[in-house]
Amino acid sequence: MSVLTVKLRRDLRRRPAQLVSVVVLVMLGVALFGASYDAYRNLDSGYQRLFERYRFADLTLSGGDTAAIAAAAAAEPGVAATAARTVADVPMRMPDGGTFVGRVIGMPAGSQPAVDKVQVLRGRYLDASAPAGVLAEKHVADHARLRPGARVAVWHGGAWQPLEVRGTASSTEYLWPAASRQDALPAPGSFGVLFVAEPLAERIAGTSAPNQVAVYYTAAGRRHTGWLDAALTAAARRHGAGAAVTRADQPGNATLAEDIKGFAELAVLFPLLFLAAAGVAVYVVLARRVARDRVVIGTLRASGFRRRTLVGHYLATGLAAGLAGAVPGAAAGVLLAGTVTRLYGEAIGLPETFVSVRAATVAAGLGYGLAAGALAALAPALSAARVPPAEAMRGIVPSAGGRGALARLGRLGRIGRLRRVGRAVPAGAWLVLRGPSRQFRRTVYTMSGVVLALVLILVSWGMLDSSKATVSRQFDQVQRQDAELTLAGPAGPAALAALATVPGIRAAEPSAQVQATVTAGGKAYSTALVGYRPGTAMHRFLTPGGGARALPARGVLLGRAMRGRLGVTAGDRVTLRLPGGRTAATTVAGFVDEPLGTYAYTSLAQVDAWAPAGGAQGSSGRRDTALVRFAPGADRAAAEHALSARPGVVACTDAHALRRTMDGYMKLFYVFVAVMLAFGGLLAFTVLFATLSVNLAERGTELATLRASGVGRRRLARLVTTENLLAVAVGAVPGLILGRLATGAFLGAFNSDLMAFHTDIRPATLAWSALAVLAVAFLAQRPGLRALARQNLGALVRERSG
Structure with missing residues (x-):
């Protein structure tokens, strides 16, 4: 060896x-x-x-002549299969009486479709011998406790049409049950999907033919996805298609x-x-x-x-x-x-x-x-x-030679006023102050450990603070309504006045929503065009600068993400592709900065002009939506029950249900933060233990000499502790700054057009994080101090004198 x-x-x-x-x-x-x-x-x-x-599906095309679109797509090299189907969003009622606007999707009875198959988890697939049978998607089935044989209903032809659940299924389209890119976080019980036989889907939608084509590519075609998406979209639009959604944008x-x-x-x-x-x-x-x-x-x-x-x-x-x-x-x-x-x-x-x-x-x-x-x-x-x-x-x-900043200050202190100040400082205080500067490299070791620990702690804690602030921004500042109602008829003045008389209701307003594709300079973004009446009290339009603005009489307000996606600025012209093959040219009036979703906003009058009411379900804007606000102190549950019981109200959705859902997610986030804080504490302890114990070992002879000179063990421990905590406190300053920057970087990993976070860390979080690191540093130095107390003073002093 x-x-x-x-x-x-x-x-x-x-x-x-x-x-x-x-x-x-x-x-x-x-x-x-x-x-x-x-x-x-x-x-x-x-x-x-x-x-x-x-x-x-690699590409989903909506609207237009679906038969011609499917045929053209099937003939394109790189396409493995196409499937035409009917999709409609309609009010649904669950066995417990709960109502919401859900989605029905048409499928072949007796066999799986060529594209977007489903996995039957329980019960049986659709059968032509049971035309009223449906498959309930897993998420709504779990929430509403739907089992084979359960009865549900959809609103069709002015009445509730009963349907029987044949089974439950999972779909790759709804692994996450998002209704749209703008409604990517639906609260449980506010959205659900039913798979039905295609003839039934057409009757519910009020159409005589499918309104959507799903396209699945070959492996070779998927290697050229961008080109194939563009070619099929262009061909579909020649046949009147409105929206084209790629797999990535589904x-x-x-x-x-x-x-x-x-x-x-x-x-x-x-x-x-x-x-x-x-x-x-x-x-x-x-x-x-x-x-x-x-x-x-x-x-x-x-x-x-x-x-x-x-x-x-x-x-x-x-x-x-x-x-x-x-x-x-x-x-x-x-x-x-x-x-x-x-x-x-x-x-x-x-x-x-x-x-x-x-x-x-x-x-x-x-x-x-x-x-x-x-x-x-x-x-x-x-x-x-x-x-x-x-x-x-x-x-x-080689020694430091007293070349530290405080040592130089001490030499300067021998002249003038600094001399008198230096004499007034106790010897113990000079020992504490000179220590970090004499061995600056050693101090940097300690500060580096503090910075790393604070970064980990603040990233976890800061993400929690920012997430809570995001929820508050959405539901306390942007979204002002308390409930959203789907009515059996148009939300006209008489219907709104009747709703305002319900106990606990403060105000009621109409709203309209139309699926639209905003295009500019060859770029496109599919979203929802939402209409409000001028001066609405149901929505606040926050600007990227932090202020708020009114809804414009003309033009549209676009979500901030569209500025980069489309390369447009305020005053630019954009084109809206609307259901039924309609198009409308308008001006970008400005941009809004909202946490959830990326919408286009305009006045109800413009929605009526661009997408007149009437036509098949899903082909035009809905005019049967009313937004309501509750009176201060009103019993929310009682108000919602009274609204649901009102004649003409088909569905009532609690607008704050998503807030409660996100608050529930916060409980899971608390667990994540607790784990990360534990890791941060362990990181801080181990790195500070290593650095502080080495610091004490390097100064063992010096500290032992002080003890031999009469400095008591406890006083020496206090001086060393103060010196160490001083270095930790100094390191906490860049640690807090870098921790906040790191929090912004980590949140940026989750920012998209679906959700936008602002870095918002409470001052209390910064203070508690710094105190936590100080406490960990205090504990990390204890083993070194105990080892110092057990040292042989005589041997160390002889080593120094030799």
Whole structure:
């Protein structure tokens, strides 16, 4: 066994607690990477398998001559199959009496469609012998507790038409049950899908032919998706089609894709924080060892050992620590990835999940762990190789020489007023103040650990604060109505006046909503065109600058995301493609900044002019919607019950149901934040333990001399604690700043046209985060202080005098 091998083994056994802290940080970082990244890959590959198995549409075309559109698409190279169907949004009533506006989708009776198949989970598929039989999509079936044989109803022909549930099914279109891109987070019980036989769907929609074509590509066609999408959309519009929705823009898939995108970014960024902290700890430990081993290094160099041999020796310590943490971390990541995948799948209701072990992820985790140890050890290793042998063997260790900023201030204090101020400062205070500046590099170690810990804590806590602020912004500032009613007839003055007489109702207004595609310069964005009457009290239009503006008499207000998507500014002209093949040219009056969805807003008069009422269901704007506000202090449940019982009210949707749902999601977020705070506390403890214990070890002789000079143990502990906490407090300032910036970056991973977050961290969060790190630092230094109290004063003083 070589001399350096023996030395390496002894080094690893000496002060093992510091190296164990490094190993723990590497293990956590690698485990987090393996669990989150493999879970992301599992979910992504799982979606793709489901899309292939059930032939999820690559392009969906609505409106126009669907027979001609389907025929033209089928003849295009790269298209594997097409399916024409009828889709309509209509009021539905569940067995418990609950009502909402849901969606019926036509399918062949007796056989699955060629595109957008469903997986029957319970019961039987549609059958021509049971024309009133339906399949309930999984999410609405779970919420309303629908089982085969249950009775539901849809509003058709001015009356409720009863239907029988034949079974429940899962659809790749509704893995996430989003009604539209603008309604990507429907509250449970506010939206649902029923799959019905195509003839029944046409009767409900009031059409004589399908109104939508779903297109599925071949593998070769999918390699040229952009070109094929554009060609099929152009051909469909020549036959009168209105909206064209790609697979990427399909509401449910787009919502899940954004979530997965954020998941993927977190899978890399969070582990990097731990690996960076491990790197700081490795650097601190090895820098201390190089300083302590100067005589040994000088002896080895004088004995003929080459510089690269010594570099390899000290690099081996970092590699050993990285490998010791990476191996169990990679194993833990493999085990956790399956658990995370299954929990996520259960949370969103996936019919099945796919879990696999990826050798590439394991190898990457091991590589990250080794890289963290090696890169952090590189600087101390190079420093060891540069030690002059003669100087090192004389035991001369260069000191800071009092060159710190506070030391210079002390010398300046010998003149003028600073001299008198310096004399007034107690010796203990000078000891506390001079310590951080004398060994500034050592202070930077501690500050780096503080910054990393605060970044992790604030990212978690700040995301929670920002999410709560987003909910408040949507439901306290933007969306002012308390309930949305679907009426049996138009929401005219008489109907609105009757609603206003219901006890607990403060105001009622009409509203209209039309599906539209906004186009400009060859770019298009599918959205909903929503109409309000001027001076509406039901909606507040917030601007990107933070203010609010009125609804324009002419033109449209567009969601902020459309400014980048379409490349338009206020005053530009855009074209609206509306149901029934209609188009309308108008002006962009401005932009609104809203948390949920990206809508186009205009006046009711313009909606009436652009999309006149009448025609088949889904082909024109609905004029049967009324928005109501409750009186202050009104009993919401009683008011909603009274509205639902009112003649002519078909469906009543609680506009704050989504807020309660999001508040429920916040409870899950609390668990996430609690876990991240625990990780942040552990990160702070381990990195601060490593840095502070090394700091105390480096100053062991100095502190022992103070004790031998008569400074009491408790007083010395107080002085050292104050000095350490001072360095931590200074590091907290950049930590809070970087933590806030990191929160904005992490939230940006989830921002899209579906949802927009603003970074909003409460001052109390900043204060509590800083106090938490101070408390952790206080605990992290305790082991070092206890070790200092047990030191042999005589031996240390003799070492200093020698």
